[in-house]
């Protein structure tokens with residue numbers, strides 16, 4: 001699948017990290033500052049069902065929007081967690097393969 005939920009597109013990103021990250025099926029990826037989830041969904045399409053993508057954002061509004069988008073898009077391999085990435089990233093040590101941010 002190459003599409004993402006339309007409401008995940010905020011148009012505020014400044015790059016295309018997924019194009020350079022060489023993401024493979026089965027990997028676990030973290031997206032810092034995930035917003036409404038666009039990069040998470042792009043990654044989820046690449047890691048497929050055997051992988052997982054975790055989006056981190058500090059605002060309840062963005063987390064809610066991202067979770068709604070995941071539900072409406074039928075994504076079962078994504079999760080959105082609350083956290084201030086400048087303080088403490090809510091991810092265990094040595095639990096992910098790749099970190100991206102846009």
Ligand SMILES: C[S@@+](CC[C@H](N)C(=O)[O-])C[C@H]1O[C@@H](n2cnc3c(N)ncnc32)[C@H](O)[C@@H]1O
Nearest residue numbers: 010012013033034035057058062084085086102
């Ligand atoms: C410019 S938006 C980009 C969102 C998304 N990556 C995209 O490309 O559409 C930045 C996002 O990072 C979040 N953010 C900014 N500072 C943060 C911090 N210190 N910790 C966690 N999230 C943060 C904001 O809430 C916002 O959703």
